[in-house]
Amino acid sequence: MDASGWEDDTWILHDLTVPIDLADREEGPRIRRRWCDVTDEDLGAVSKARRWPPNAMYLIKNLRWPDIEVEEGVFGGESLAALLDVVGEFSRPDAACFAYYGMVPANEYQSLTVLEGRLSAIDGLTGNEDSFWGLSPSNWWPADRSWFVWTDYDLTATRVSGSRELIETVRAHPQLETLDWQWPEGSRTPADRRRARG
Template sequence: MKRRGLGLLRPLGDDVSAADWAVTAARDFADHAVGSLVPPVFEAYARVFHPARREEAGRDVQVRWGEVAAANGRRAHAGMQWTAITGSWKYLHEETQPGVWDIEPEEGTLPAVQAEALVQVLAGFTTTAHECFYAVWDGFGASAVPPAAAKVRMPGREMLLLIGPLSQAATVSTETPPWEQSPSLWWPADRAWCVATDVDLMSTYVGASAACVEAITTAPELEAWPIDSDHGITYDSDTLNPVVSPPA
């Protein structure tokens, strides 16, 4: 699926009160926890891993983190980190592991295929799929969001607020072509769940009901694990694999 423009998403104007609950509830960004991205007010949380890709017979094949971990003798779990399961920082933006993966996971954006699968799940757990709020980090260099959009001052990440139907989460790009950029934070008007994709991460986090998280983590199209809102989101938060320190 290719994302094209903002579609039905539109600026909300000067009133950003719809985001007050998220601004107030989110943990300090310096905590570097799941709750710093998704407000820690939900019953349960899920981590959705952005897949790597491997070239096979002229086409891209999605590669799950669990496959990468197994190939490197590491353990797949909810808190795994890319440098820990690959074993080196050289596999972040530099080298690849031919035969395992050729293109690293998308950083800072939820790939369209995973976005569509996630939307299919989330649609069954809200009564306001027709009205969702989308916050977009205002630091993107090729932003397609109108400059008049009102600003939401999330901890550590100021964002611009849009409104539109849930279906748009899987089809729009908040950056101008040829770049594809998912929204940074989105939730329905009934606040039944909330989705966050931080600009620096290769994962997307969801806060929701326990039933919704179970549906996300069992969806065959997604590689997702239940996770706690207190869990860390940095490279050194992998508690089951050897943590590799970044180069000096």
């Protein structure tokens, strides 16, 4: 689900990792790398020119590093921890939050899957292969609806919407790599297409 009407929003690129020991690429330890350091793509140009939200299909075209790994639909690692720090400044860590899993991540096509808990528990809802296929919640937000997070199961970026102050704090965080991206003028957003279908 998507939501509009926020003062500002930005996209956080999901963590990507590379192996530390190239002799053990599959099982060995990995380290995070920043997108701007591993691709020849101009991320600023990408944010202005592409028709679809940021994802690996075009960001990994010209990689300068072997064995890049980034999971679609999984917003976790250092980036999730950093975002939780930021939103924790605007909503208490024990603030009531909701997490919605879309039909595909929840593997549930007859009813909505919405979990309720504390903001500090959101981290526990991701990366568990035994539930929701290890995917992140499609949306999560506090009870006061002061901000909104949207992740899609086939993207490698997550959008955060909220006040200008919150989004500026997200953009400025040293652990977060963000892109400002909007639907191109004249194109129709997923919400527009759903309304057109009635």
